[in-house]
Amino acid sequence: MVKVYEALSGTAAIPAVNDPFTDCTDVEVLKAYNIGAVGGVTENTYEPDSLLSREQASTMLTRVFKKVSIPGWTLATDDQFSLNYTKPAPFADDAQISDWAKDSVYFMAANGIMGGMDNNMFAPKNVTTKQQAEGYANATREQALLIAVRMVLNLGN
Template sequence: KDLREDITRAEFAAVAVKVYESLSGEKAVPIAENPFTDCNDPEVLKAYNIGAVNGTSATTYTPDALLNREQAATMLTRVYKAVTLDGWTLATDGDYTLSYTKPATFADDKQISGYAKDSVYFMASNGIINGVGNNNFAPRNTTSAQEATGYANATREAALLIAVRMVENL
């Protein structure tokens, strides 16, 4: 596949699983009971089982949707938590706090979804997912013009770079 193309949620779930396996030394296994009606991809089910991903609803994953930068930050922060925080699960996520020095607030901070803010700043503080220039993070597409140009979508190439940075830096 062309690495310059945008990456889907399902493709990035597979990347997240590989990062988890590399950092933890453990093999991820798919969840026994699939919660999603729109996806039976074993890599997505592994990512769900380790807590790296959540659905876009209680019963859907939307595997072919393009991944945006705040989703990438969130998935990889969850992988980090799963590997380093004893007893962490997606259900208990609110009970855990990561210790890091928060970088300067991004100019587009108000566009970063509430669920993703800590992950975005954690990834930025560790040099895993950086801003895009002019002190912007570009968390997600915010206008149809930006969407048409893939403004905040992660590419396959960027996903691989992010994964390598994570394994090397954390």
């Protein structure tokens, strides 16, 4: 996520000065925390050995997009900023998508970055392979400009 942020923003991410996590000192995680891409599993734990779920990946990518595209956005003020997009039809497993991830899941789906699996299932709790994560990151780089243009056009209406 940090590399996506740096590629989209043209700015090097800086690690958080104060490490909020008792279970992680990884510099890349502290950079992701500092830009607002991650917030931890609890207030002071990150669980660095846990596998990344599809809903977590979509949320992190959406946060990076917001950080780059919306002036003043921070993770702490996230609920004050909404994304203007046309929400696709609900996934068959919509009830399984965590409330905190729903907007991000549908934003990523609407923009063709993370879509459904077989039978119109998003499979939010499924883990993301390294190859899938790299693919999402590349899609985000390639589609960031298109998403930004769509947002500007939608705001003008």
